[in-house]
Amino acid sequence: MRVALITGMSSGIGLVTAQAFLRAGIAVVGVARDPDKMARAEAACADLPAPLATLVADVTAEDTPDRAVALALERFGRLDHLVNNAGVGSPKPVHETDDAMLDQFLDLMLRAPFRMIRAALPAFSTPASIVNVSSTFALVGGLRGGAYSAAKGGLNALTLHLAAQYGASRIRANAVAPGVVPTPMTEHRLQNEAFRRMNTEMTPSHRAGTAEDVAQAILWLSQPASGWINGQVLAVDGGWSSTKYLSEAALSAVRVE
Template identity: 75%
Template sequence: MKSAIVTGASSGIGLATARAFLENGVAVVGVGRDATKLDAARASLADLPAPMVTLAADITDDDAPKRAVALAMDEFGRLDHLVNNAGVGSPEPVHSTDDATLDRFLDLMLRAPFRLCREALTAFGDTATIVNVSSTYSLVGGLRGGAYSAAKGGLNALTLHMAAQYGSSGVRSNAVAPGVIPTPMTEARLEVEAFRRMNTDMTPAAGWGTVEDIANAIWFLSSPQSAWINGQILAVDGGWSSTKYLSETALSAPREAVEPDWTHSGRKRAEGTPDRES
């Protein structure tokens, strides 16, 4: 039985991804920080065709990659897939990001995936896949991106390097860049009208994406059906990042009704300088 490591597996996109692998007969090592949440996740997936084991660990810890890969090998005797999903939200622009936050974002969303990729390479067989969960905020310039965009942009670059370096050895590397998906991590931000409308009014597809939409894309890029796909960053965002769409509501609304308070930069402007060119 093939096996996969999925980080951030206790909720949201990670939990949906674990389900997708298990439904397709692939065993899962689910990694997360909260043992209680991981136990609940495993229990909720217990009736699926493949087994799931869990590892409660902070993936930024020095020994976390070795522990995750060792667990896969001990339990299932092989490792075929790696999904680097764990992340953190609530980004801030550069001028309001302190060094501790910068280090935390880079550590969790770039250094940890790098080290997990490196460790997984020691266990992969003749064919394997890596899918890194990036973000649309690494594809377009987004307000408040800051350290988050920097980390996810680095993750894209890592994906492309891995595809080039190891593709000929049978290891395919791709990334999925989700749009804003309603999850426990984003629920607070989605209560802010400006942020919510920035997504709904600029997305040509109706409604919100779901964690299953992202999980299905991750599974596809890990499955034999995508055997000729390598080194791609797949945006799953309803067209938000690739179109200039605006809803009729946004087009007809007064500027002050839709412009967020945080559009202005942290730089001081000279008195009398307009906010933007007219």
């Protein structure tokens, strides 16, 4: 049985991804820092066919990568997949960002994945896969991206390095760049009409995206079926980042001075 280590597993994209792996018969080691959310996540995964082990820990803590990898080896005897998903939202533009926010975003969404990868590399069975969860805000400018865009852009660059460095060792590295999908991290932003319209009116899709869309992309990039895909950043956004689409409502809007 293959084994996946997933950070930020207790809610949102992380939880749905864990469920997708478990349904596919892949054991999961989930890492998240909130014990109450983790308990609810465990309950949500209880009836799925593959086993789940969890670690309540902050991914930015110095000992978390080693503890997470050790748990995978102790419980399941191997590690085949790493999904770096833990993150935080609500960024601010550069002029509104203080050093504390800059450090928090870089620590959580760049340094922590780097360190988790470093701990996982010697433990991997081969072939193995790494999927880093990036963002469309690392592909396009993105209003208010600030430190968030910087961290996710660094994660994309790290992904490309990993693909080159370790691909010949049968360890693939790719990233998914989700658009805005409803999760506990984004729900308050989607209540803002301007933010919601920026996403819905500029996405050439007949429906909104979901966490399941992102989870299925992560799962596929971790499967043998995608075995010749390496060093790619896959946007899962309904075309938002790659088109100049505007809905009919947006095109026919009348500017009010």
